[in-house]
Amino acid sequence: MLSIMALLVINSCFAASIELSPNVINIQKGNNFTVDVLLRDIPEIAGYDSKLNYDKTILKLNSISLSTDVNSASLKDTNLNNDGSVSLLWMGNSVTGNLTVATFTFEAINEGDTKISLKNAALSDIEGQGINNFDTLDSEVLVFEPKPDLSIQNVTVVKSNAYEKNNISIIIKNIGQLDAVGFNVSLEISGIFESKYIKTVELLPNNSDAELIFEDVLLGPNNQISVHIDPENNIIEHKKENNQITFNEKPLERHISMILNSNIHPVNTGETFEVTVSLNNLTKNRPAKAVDGILKFDSNVLECLNFTFELVPSEAEGSYLENITISKKDVKFSIVDGEIKGDTVIAKATFKALTVGNSNISLESIVVSDVEGYEFNKMDVKYNYIMYKFLNDSKNIVIEESLFNKINKTKEISNNGSDINMTEIFFGNDSLVIPIVNSHVHKINQELFEKIEDILNNANDLKKTKINNESEMSSRLNKTLEGSQEILNSGFNVSNMGYDIKKDGNILKSRLTFNAVNxxxxxxxxxxxxxxxxxLDEIIVDTGTENVTLLENEFSSTVGWYRIPSEGVLEITLVKDPLVTIKLSSVLPSTDSPSSTNRRRSSSQSVTTIDQTEISKNVISSIKSEKIKQILSNAKVVAGNTVDHNYAANLRTDSIITTVSELNQDTVIVxxxxxxxxxxxxxxxxxxxITNDYPGENKGVIQVKEINGYMVIYIAGSDRFGTLAALEYFKTLDELPEKPLIIEWTSTGSKLIK
Known part of the structure; x- marks a missing residue:
């Protein structure tokens, strides 16, 4: 037995309808077409009545043909009315299912959209009772006259570059029924360069496309591009809406480079060498015309004997002007040529080494202009030989010749009143600061580079492992000692390396010690x-008379200093023999215990509740809010350099300078x-x-976020005064802010500005 639901489904699938077929008709003007009146899925009926409406201004009814079943009925009638309608009636033997009532033949006499519709349709059964449960479906008719229809399919700027001549590809298509003969396509550019281009298309057949290439179109950094097919309206089309397009194009400026180059090895006093100045990566689409700049050098070490332009005036396209001024400390130069294309050596300088020393040779205030007078904004200044190393037997640093290509540059570091001079040597992403004491010669060789690389590899491996207990901490310290290296040693004996570990709450604190005897x-x-x-918590040295805390990059110290040359690598420099103690620590993973702080976290807020716990003695007492003190009691405060560490110490006295970024508890980032x-x-x-430009000069930001299940408070600024402003304002808060706060340092202290 079928269910009621099944009967309803069957009934809905076979609902009776009176339909005009086809229901969508596209017909060319002048052609004939037919429309059938159909009865579909009808119950038993014996009568039909309806009126068929159409637009006489667009369609002409030529004939009506009744079907065999209808024509044989005892009563039938068709009546053509003057208002553009036809009445149709028949009554006879009963029928059921599907039936064609009549076929109407029309002629399309004019263009337009119209409808052939059924009005007042009625069905009746053999008793003469009306049947109302049926649908009707009309016919939509589009009468068209064959015309072209031009359309913009695509516009592409090929290899778009600002300030250069570019090619623009425009693809057009005739989607109409007739060919388009003789029309123009215009391309108009608006911006710092204004231009208009026209191309003529002789023939575009219907249902075909064509690509037009507009060559050498000069574009600026911000352009409005307009394309118009048949701007003169010479082609009669179906519609003109798809004939135009306007869009903005912001091409990137191509990078060029100015290169200072020489293949000279270190020279001795009195010798001369040459340096070339080249312009590279110029293209024919944007040649250079003028170059201005300054060649700088250390006049205590070098003298510029000569500076000449290498461009030959007779070969230049257009005017040629040059100006050169050689002074004791620099060379100012300018040149105007017709066109400078491709990679070109524009000048050559000859230097003489006056004395032993190092000198940067650099390019400054470089301005390169193109033939249109616009500056190249994307320009790199490269030094294939930035630093000349003038070495002889009395030089304190000797670099192995095979390593010359690995040294990026060197620079002298101010001694700030100390009697020790220092030289910093840069290589790769690392550097080495070498104190120059007495007349000792330091040798920079391949073995030293290999030591530095081994330490960095060990540090990277150690960063991947976590410490969960004292045993793992002990293993880590053993690896730190085993992986340590004497990078440079002139006159020290290193001995008695060891360590101890102490657990303080969930923090493992260690002291790594060694003796360094001068x-x-x-x-x-x-x-x-x-x-x-x-x-890294602290480094203390015992000089025999006092304990001294080593500071980061404190090059004026008469004892020593430390650096973090790479993440996870500690470098200690000593110039006096002390007992060295390196204090290191690691925070253990959080565990539940009665004395721990309990936090309940939600997805919408970093911390929803904080239980009342004892305030840590390391939290600064001047902080206003007890709630903030509780938060700081259960968080570590981390800084990245000495300045920020001094600020961080105004939150917790045990704030640390860190070289890693392992998030294993609530953290305050300073x-x-x-x-x-x-x-x-x-x-x-x-x-x-946070960047150097945002939130801006003397401005800082306080932000709070839940990251990896821990509350992280981020206090930072665009400069040190911005960081100080944010930190001082944080100390005055009653509770953590829900949204970022922007603070500014003013003459009266920190001030909330947003």
Whole structure:
């Protein structure tokens, strides 16, 4: 037995209808077409009545043909009315199912959209009772006259470059029924360069397309491009709406480079050498015309004997002007040529080495202009030989010749009143600061480079492992000691390396110690340690008369200093023999215990409730809010350099300078991504991104975010005063802000501006 639901489904699938077929008709003007009146899925009926309406101005009814069933009926009638309608009636033997009632033949006499529709349709059964449960379907008719129809399919700027001549491809198509003969296509450019181009198309057959290439179109950095097919309206089309398009094009400027180059090895005093100045990556689409700049050098070390332009005036296209002024410390030069294309050596300088020393040779205030008078904004200045190393037997640093290509540059570091001079050597992403004491000669060789690389590899491996207990901490410290290297050692004996570990709450604190005994009057020791993701808390040296805390990059110290040359690598430099203690720590994973702080977190807020717990003695007492103190009691405060560490110490006295970014508890980040590895790692997680330009000079930001299940408070600014402003304002808060706060440092202190 069929269910009621099944009967309803069957009934809905076979609903009775009176339809005009076909229901969509596209017909060319002058042609004939037919429309059938159909009865579909009808119950038993014996009568039909309807009126068929049409538009006499568009369609002409030529004939009506009744079907065999209708024509044989006892009563039938058709009546053509003057208003553009036809009445149709029949009554006879009963029928059921599908039936064609009549066929109407029309002629399309004019263009237009119209409808042939059924009005007042009625069905009746053999008793003469009306049947109302049926649908009707009309016919939509489009009468068209064959015409072209031109359309813009695509516009492409080929290899779009600003300030250059570009090719623009335009694809058009005739989607109409007739060929389009003799029309124009215009291309108009608006911006700093104004231009208009016309191309003529002789023939575009119907249902075909064509590509037009407009060559050497000069574009600026911001252009409005307009394309118009048949702007003169010579072609009669179906519609003109698809004949035009306007859009903005912002091409990128191609980078060029000015290169300072020489293949000269280090020279001796009195010798001369040459340096060439080249313009590279210029193209024929945007040649250069003028170059201005300054060639700088150290006049204490070098003298510029000669500077000449290498461009030959007789070969220049257009005017040629040049100006050269050689002074004791620089060379100012300018040149105007017709067109400078391709990679071109534009000048050559001859230098003489006056004395032993190092000198940067650099290009400054470089301005290169194109033939239109516009400056090249995207220009790199490269130094294939930035630094000339003038070495002889009395030089304190000797670099192995095979390593010349690995040294990026060197620079002298101000001694700030100390009697020790220093030279920093840059290589790859690393550097080495070497104190120059007495007359000792330091040799930079392949073995030293291999030591530095080994330490970095060890540090990267150690960063990948976590510490969960004292045993793992002990294993980590063993690896740190085993991986340590004496990078440079002139007169020190290193001995008695060891460590101890102490657990303080969920923090493992260690002291790594060694003796460094100075065996000569003036000695230098540079050691590196792979500390991985351990936190560096403090470095203390016992000189025998006092304990001194080593500071980062404190090159004026008469004892020594430390650096973090790469993430996870600690470098210690000593110029006096002390007992060295390196304090390292690691925070253990959080565990539940009665004394721990309990937090309940939700997805919408970093922390929803904080239980009342004892305030840590390390939290600064001047902080206003007890709630903020509770938060700081259960968080670590991390900084990336000495300046930020001094600020961070105004929150917790045990704040740390860190070289890693392992998030294993609630954390306060002090300082931006350039200095703080935590900020570098998580800056993009916050709503506001900190840069040198944002939030701006003397401005800082306070932000709070839940990251990896921990509450992270981010206090940083565009400069140190911005960071200070944000930190001082944070100390005055009653509770953590829900949205970022922007703070400005003013003459009266920190001020909330947003």
């Amino acid at each position: 065996t000569t009057n003036k000695s230098v020791l540079i050691m590196r340690f792979p500390i991985g993701n351990l936190n 300082g931006g991504p350039l200095a703080n590895p935590y900020a570098k790692m998580y800056d993009n997680k916050f709503d506001l991104k």
